[in-house]
Amino acid sequence: MKISLIDQQANRVLQNEVICKIRDLINTRNLERGDKLPSERMMSEKFMVKRNHVREAIRKLEFYGMLKSVSQSGTILAIGLTGFNGMVDEIVSMDAPAFKELVETRISLELEMVGLAAARRSTADLEKIKNALEAFKVKMARGEDYLEEDLLFHLAIAKASKNSTMVSLMLLLTPPILSTYERETVCEGDEAKSEIKKHEDVYLAIKSGDSEQATEMMKKHFFKLSEYLKSRD
Known part of the structure; x- marks a missing residue:
């Protein structure tokens, strides 16, 4: 949509x-x-x-x-x-960036940010990430449109990275991604339980302070999206 x-x-x-x-x-x-x-x-x-x-x-x-x-x-x-x-x-x-370009940039950025978030997050940061996660889980479990809650979860992670430049880039990328997200195609076949677990795994890795694990969990979270981008080459 x-x-x-x-x-x-x-x-x-x-x-x-x-x-x-x-x-x-x-x-x-x-x-x-x-x-x-x-x-x-x-x-x-x-x-x-x-x-x-x-x-x-x-x-x-x-x-x-x-x-x-x-x-x-x-x-x-x-x-x-x-x-x-x-x-x-x-x-x-400059032409308006295509969906593929926006998401490629977002994935590269987030793989760096999540490692920083695991190393630098505060108790308050964890609380904000958890609250965003819970809002996402509610929407996902109800079968409602969860895209905005999902992006707010990722923005909370960006803020926890304590890198204001990365946060600015995420804020710059978010509106055009929201307006061009091809949800019916990208999210086809998503199962609530599986998607919720991927988000929970990212949160738990950040909570544990394990940067390497957090990056790995984010890669798994983005696996389907990365494969979708490859199919459009």
């Missing part, structure tokens, strides 16, 4: 348009590194778009390190104009 795929594409197009308008504004004013941009309100009025669209575009440029929000000061240009223009061209020309 694909969730709001048309709406997501429309939002991406609009976001790119706002990014280009921000670029044009920066060039028109010949701003340099460290110079302040106009306020979100002013750009919203100038571009004739909603303020939240400007904010989303700024956040994306901040993610790539091109802009920076400074407390009580506003948004500044974080890199030189030449580099900024070149990076904007690359960002707006």
Whole structure:
């Protein structure tokens, strides 16, 4: 099932348009590194778009390190104009990642994260992972859609890794995976008891502090998904 795929594409197009308008504004004013941009309100009025669209575009440029929000000061240009223009061209020309690419990245990331989570998790982290696991188990046992609970379980593991960059990447990957997840195909034949056990095994390995075991359990958890990706080559 694909969730709001048309709406997501429309939002991406609009976001790119706002990014280009921000670029044009920066060039028109010949701003340099460290110079302040106009306020979100002013750009919203100038571009004739909603303020939240400007904010989303700024956040994306901040993610790539091109802009920076400074407390009580506003948004500044974080890199030189030449580099900024070149990076904007690359960002707006990027195709939306395919489901296969997103999941390949997620699997690689999570195999690293789960080992770190086993080594670094706190008691509070374990409690959050356990709570997410229990919510997943309830949905799975009832035969209800459990995809969001499953991803929240994995996000809890990401936070337990104590690596903020990895958490940011997971947060970046999660929405497009949710919107393009081909559940009927990928999850065909899943049995509740088996799927619950795979999640429990990952949790128990993290709880025991065994990084190697945690990684191995995550590999088993992703085995079916990995085989599905191979079948699409």
